[in-house]
Amino acid sequence: MLNEQILTHARIVTAEQVFNGTVVLRNGLISEVETGLSRLPHAQNLNGDYLLPGxxxxxxxxxxxxxxxxxxxxxxxxxxxxxxxxxxxxxxxxxxxxxxxxxxxxxxxxxxxxxxxxxxxxxxxxxxxxxxxxxxxxxxxxxxxxxxxxxxxxxxxxxxxxxxxxxxxxxxxxxxxxxxxxxxxxxxxxxxxxxxxxxxxxxxxxxxxxxxxxxxxxxxxxxxxxxxxxxxxxxxxxxxxxxxxxxxxxxxxxxxxxxxxxxxxxxxxxxxxxxxxxxxxxxxxxxxxxxxxxxxxxxxxxxxxxxxxxxxxxxxxxxxxxxxxxxxxxxxxxxxxxxxxxxxxxxxxxRGEIRVGLRADLIHARGHAQPDGVTLPVIQQVWRQAKRVF
The missing domain is CATH 3.20.20.140 (Metal-dependent hydrolases)
Incomplete structure (x- = not known):
């Protein structure tokens, strides 16, 4: 579909919970937030990394x-x-x-x-x-x-x-x-x-x-x-x-x-x-x-x-x-x-949440465990209105 991106196998952090799932972006907005994985060939696999709001x-x-x-x-x-x-x-x-x-x-x-x-x-x-x-x-x-x-x-x-x-x-x-x-x-x-x-x-x-x-x-x-x-x-x-x-x-x-x-x-x-x-x-x-x-x-x-x-x-x-x-x-x-x-x-x-209808301002981050037990997030990608900017 035109202007569609699919981010799957992501550890999605919404305002209420954290779960493994899929987010679909269309025309600069978040159009779908679902549990489970997408099998579509053009879906980007985040390999269990965090997907966070910008x-x-x-x-x-x-x-x-x-x-x-x-x-x-x-x-x-x-x-x-x-x-x-x-x-x-x-x-x-x-x-x-x-x-x-x-x-x-x-x-x-x-x-x-x-x-x-x-x-x-x-x-x-x-x-x-x-x-x-x-x-x-x-x-x-x-x-x-x-x-x-x-x-x-x-x-x-x-x-x-x-x-x-x-x-x-x-x-x-x-x-x-x-x-x-x-x-x-x-x-x-x-x-x-x-x-x-x-x-x-x-x-x-x-x-x-x-x-x-x-x-x-x-x-x-x-x-x-x-x-x-x-x-x-x-x-x-x-x-x-x-x-x-x-x-x-x-x-x-x-x-x-x-x-x-x-x-x-x-x-x-x-x-x-x-x-x-x-x-x-x-x-x-x-x-x-x-x-x-x-x-x-x-x-x-x-x-x-x-x-x-x-x-x-x-x-x-x-x-x-x-x-x-x-x-x-x-x-x-x-x-x-x-x-x-x-x-x-x-x-x-x-903006400010991963929720259907909001701007697709997103962060893909990989978590690295530190000696003190706290996860250090390392940013892999950033999107602003569904456009990758980092």
Whole structure:
């Protein structure tokens, strides 16, 4: 049949279960999902490997690494986008929200100057169908920066912008409740002396008091008018969560405490945590571990954040932790955190699961047992809308 592909002898992971069977693709969509094997000559035999839904990534700043591969090196933006896209699709991510930061707290940084060109490069590559993953934009708004609101007003007009998060990385609260962790992180990242760091702390605290509350309200109001999904960032207390929910935010990125995550669940906010947190076994900032939230049933979405390949690996690590006496539902539940749940949170109802009628965004992965007993998935093929892209 025209535009038909058959993938058989696959270990299919749906939203509810894992079973051996066959998936038929027609015209970019999943048209059949069945148990059993196909004997048709044109069926592709996956030899018992995993067939998984394509990953949906809501928050990755991976593009910035390709724009500035070394200190002082500015890489051509179109080339950087393509290199980033290749890494994203090789990680099994078929829909990616490229997170671009507005409000660079780095005193030596170039993020603000790079933003317009980055957005234009992504838009042009997408329009020309040069990318293998589907790219959308996530504007990360550092509300303690003086220029954030004015820059946001300019950039939010770009049609690819579909997710916005608001954050305040000033010391003494949220992610950096411990100023010692703040100093350790930024002195290491930006190579500041003790005197420079002292000046940096004073400036960031003052800017937070001056701008944060006002800019947060204004940005959220603009997003709600435009129908954009809005996420909070590093909520640490129930008061933070209540404020975020009152603003109409529906996603809570990286809550730092159990109390905050519990508040998110009560108030209907989806909890997003870092996949590297799962793979490494904890937070690099000393905050609550994502696995601890998963154990409490409070983890909804995983994001690769700074390491694209962590997303699928984290799902398999999480699956081992979630597995119980039920019949193989651990992997199905874990995969939902990197596919179906982020898709729904972003308003994308046409993808994120292996289900009849949805987009044929799929991953063929081979599982390799590791000494710790956790399966390491190695990606063999990736399809986006039934077109093989890896």
């Amino acid at each position: 990953l949906v990534e809501l928050h990755t700043d991976n593009l910035e690494k390709h724009l500035s591969p070394r200190p002082g090196v500015d890489w051509p933006q179109a080339s950087a986008v393509m290199s980033h896209d290749a890494q994203i699709i090789a990680a099994g991510i078929t829909t990616v929200f490229d997170a671009l930061s507005i409000g660079d707290v780095n005193p030596k940084g170039k993020r603000m100057q790079q933003l317009p060109g980055m957005i234009e490069a992504i838009a042009q590559a997408s329009a020309a169908k040069m990318t293998r993953a589907e790219h959308r934009l996530h504007l990360r708004c550092e509300v303690c920066h003086p220029d954030t609101l004015s820059v946001f007003r300019d950039l939010v007009e770009q049609p690819l912008v579909q997710l916005v998060s608001v954050m305040d990385h000033s010391p003494g609260q949220r992610q950096f409740a411990l100023e010692s962790k703040y100093r350790e992180y930024y002195m290491g990242k930006y190579h500041l002396s003790d005197a420079q760091m002292d000046e940096f702390v004073v400036e960031q605290v003052a800017n937070s008091k001056t701008y944060s509350d006002r800019y947060r309200r204004a940005i959220v109001d603009i997003c709600l008018v435009r129908g954009l999904s809005v996420a909070s960032h590093d909520d640490a207390t129930l008061a933070h969560v209540e404020e975020s929910a009152a603003y109409g935010m529906t996603i809570a990125e990286f809550p730092t405490t159990l109390d905050a995550a519990q508040g998110c669940r009560r108030l209907g906010m989806s909890v997003l945590m870092g996949a590297p947190n799962i793979v490494r076994g904890g937070s690099h900032s000393g905050n609550i571990a994502a696995a601890a939230l998963a154990k409490e049933g409070l983890l909804d979405i995983l994001s690769s954040d700074y390491y694209p390949a962590s997303l699928l690996q984290a799902a398999f690590v999480l699956a081992a932790q979630l597995e119980d006496n039920e019949q193989g539902t651990g992997l199905a539940r874990a995969m939902a955190t990197v596919s179906g749940a982020p898709a729904r949170a972003a308003g994308l109802t046409d």
